[in-house]
Amino acid sequence: MVSKVLICDDSNMARKQMARALPEDWPVEIIFAKNGEEAIEQIKAHQFDVMFLDLTMPVMDGYQTLEVIRRDDLPIMVLVVSGDIQPEAQERVKKLGAIDFIKKPVDKARITAVLTEYGIIGEAPDE
Amino acid sequence: MENNDTGMSESHWFMDILQTIDAGLVVLDRQYNIKLWNGFMENHSGIRPDQAKGQNLFDLFTEIDQEWFKKKAESVFLLNTRAFTISEQRPFLFKFKNNYPITGRADFMYQNSTIIPLNNISGETDHICLILYDVTAAAMYKNDLENQGKN
Amino acid sequence: MNEQVQLTEDERDCYQEITNVAMGQAADRLARLLGVYVVLPIPNVNIIDINEFKMTLKSLEGNTTVSAVCQGFIGAGIAGEALLIFNDASFSDIAKLLNYPGNLDKHEELEMLMDVANVLNGACIQGIGGQLDIDFSQSHPVVLGQHCSIADLLNQKKNSWQKTMAIEINYTIEDHNINCDLLLLFTEDSVLHMNRLISFLLDD
Numbered sequence: 301m302v303s304k305v306l307i308c309d310d311s312n313m314a315r316k317q318m319a320r321a322l323p324e325d326w327p328v329e330i331i332f333a334k335n336g337e338e339a340i341e342q343i344k345a346h347q348f349d350v351m352f353l354d355l356t357m358p359v360m361d362g363y364q365t366l367e368v369i370r371r372d373d374l375p376i377m378v379l380v381v382s383g384d385i386q387p388e389a390q391e392r393v394k395k396l397g398a399i400d401f402i403k404k405p406v407d408k409a410r411i412t413a414v415l416t417e418y419g420i421i422g423e424a425p426d427e
Numbered sequence: 428m429e430n431n432d433t434g435m436s437e438s439h440w441f442m443d444i445l446q447t448i449d450a451g452l453v454v455l456d457r458q459y460n461i462k463l464w465n466g467f468m469e470n471h472s473g474i475r476p477d478q479a480k481g482q483n484l485f486d487l488f489t490e491i492d493q494e495w496f497k498k499k500a501e502s503v504f505l506l507n508t509r510a511f512t513i514s515e516q517r518p519f520l521f522k523f524k525n526n527y528p529i530t531g532r533a534d535f536m537y538q539n540s541t542i543i544p545l546n547n548i549s550g551e552t553d554h555i556c557l558i559l560y561d562v563t564a565a566a567m568y569k570n571d572l573e574n575q576g577k578n
Numbered sequence: 579m580n581e582q583v584q585l586t587e588d589e590r591d592c593y594q595e596i597t598n599v600a601m602g603q604a605a606d607r608l609a610r611l612l613g614v615y616v617v618l619p620i621p622n623v624n625i626i627d628i629n630e631f632k633m634t635l636k637s638l639e640g641n642t643t644v645s646a647v648c649q650g651f652i653g654a655g656i657a658g659e660a661l662l663i664f665n666d667a668s669f670s671d672i673a674k675l676l677n678y679p680g681n682l683d684k685h686e687e688l689e690m691l692m693d694v695a696n697v698l699n700g701a702c703i704q705g706i707g708g709q710l711d712i713d714f715s716q717s718h719p720v721v722l723g724q725h726c727s728i729a730d731l732l733n734q735k736k737n738s739w740q741k742t743m744a745i746e747i748n749y750t751i752e753d754h755n756i757n758c759d760l761l762l763l764f765t766e767d768s769v770l771h772m773n774r775l776i777s778f779l780l781d782d
Contacts (some may be wrong), residue, residue: 310620311595312588313779356598357621382604383595384618388611405689405709449717470653470715526650526717529631529659529742529763530731561717 309354310338321406336360340395355382371373451559459484471523490522510542537566583769590623592776597621600705607701612675615752622746640655641730646722647695651703655771658764659697690718739762743769
């Protein structure tokens with residue numbers, strides 16, 4: 301069963317780095333979004349297993365995106381991936397509904413651990 | 428047991444400090460080959476320790492006046508005493524860029540240096556250590572004062 | 579040096595992202611030091627001409643409400659300066675956050691300025707170094723215009739450089755009247771060198 305992943309970041313390089321940090325043996329289909337607005341459009345159009353969300357983006361930033369997801373009760377698990385690692389930022393995103401916070405630069409092992417912890421990978425495919 | 432650990436921590440600390448200190452450290456043998464090259468030297472020259480070690484100082488840095496430097500250094504080897512170079516005599520030993528390449532006024536780094544003897548177990552000075560100091564700021568003030576006097 | 583220094587979109591994006599992460603680390607330290615929340619915008623990356631830079635200096639010259647601290651950094655063929663520009667109105671708020679007593683004299687203000695600059699500059703420089711695997715040497719913070727007037731800097735007859743890559747980051751602290759601009763300025767040689775270094779980050 302192929303998982304669907306949404307990677308939202310205004311930086312092309314960061315999107316690529318995030319994609320490369322996903323577990324190698326995980327069958328995924330990745331969709332990219334350049335800002336929160338694009339991400340929301342994608343979420344409304346598809347069913348995702350998880351979204352990796354940056355905070356500092358133009359048009360609609362990470363915080364605003366989380367607010368919209370919460371307000372509209374959109375069904376998606378959000379992992380925030382950001383360079384903004386200050387304590388307050390981490391607290392705010394969790395309060396806004398993100399399930400966890402991952403620091404940039406992203407570490408492959410950490411990504412795998414988080415995905416496993418929240419049951420996004422590691423389950424026997426149930427079709 | 429504890430003494431050993433403290434001793435090891437101390438060595439480790441010294442190593443870290445020598446690597447990050449704001450002064451260049453270069454150890455030379457009798458033939459002026461480089462035996463030690465610290466972080467300051469690496470960052471300002473762009474030459475890594477593994478590239479510097481074993482090389483002859485004058486081959487790598489042709490801007491150093493060999494005769495002049497050797498005269499100073501020989502006194503250290505022979506007399507087991509310190510020697511000094513100051514920017515007023517020669518603006519620099521190594522042609523490094525100014526630490527403030529954008530807002531700074533100096534075209535290069537002005538340097539003072541101290542050359543100290545390093546002795547082996549038999550008490551002979553078979554190595555020397557060149558300690559390099561950045562004195563660009565002081566050199567600039569002096570220039571300014573002198574120029575003011577001229578006006 | 580005849581190779582023209584320019585940035586492709588990919589390179590610009592890469593520097594922006596590297597700076598973003600480094601800024602985050604710097605903001606984290608400041609946030610912990612002052613117990614505040616630092617607002618982080620997207621950094622601006624541009625190649626600017628010396629004349630444009632001189633305009634920035636000119637705006638600082640004779641302006642008693644603004645102070646600037648610079649710190650040089652160098653390592654692995656990359657050299658530059660971090661220039662932190664503060665609005666003097668920020669001083670009293672920063673002092674309060676740092677628990678400095680009452681009214682500061684010029685001396686204490688200067689020291690506080692250097693301390694904050696050092697935290698921000700240092701974290702940013704090391705943050706960038708960390709991502710490029712470079713251990714930068716940092717020089718002491720120097721207040722611009724303290725040792726020689728900005729007019730003197732502007733009046734230099736010969737220009738020792740023509741272009742610089744300027745990365746501009748604006749830090750604001752929420753709920754406080756604190757605002758400062760950090761300009762990371764890299765020499766032309768450095769940019770050419772860095773472009774080579776980051777090409778591995780850009781490879782697919």
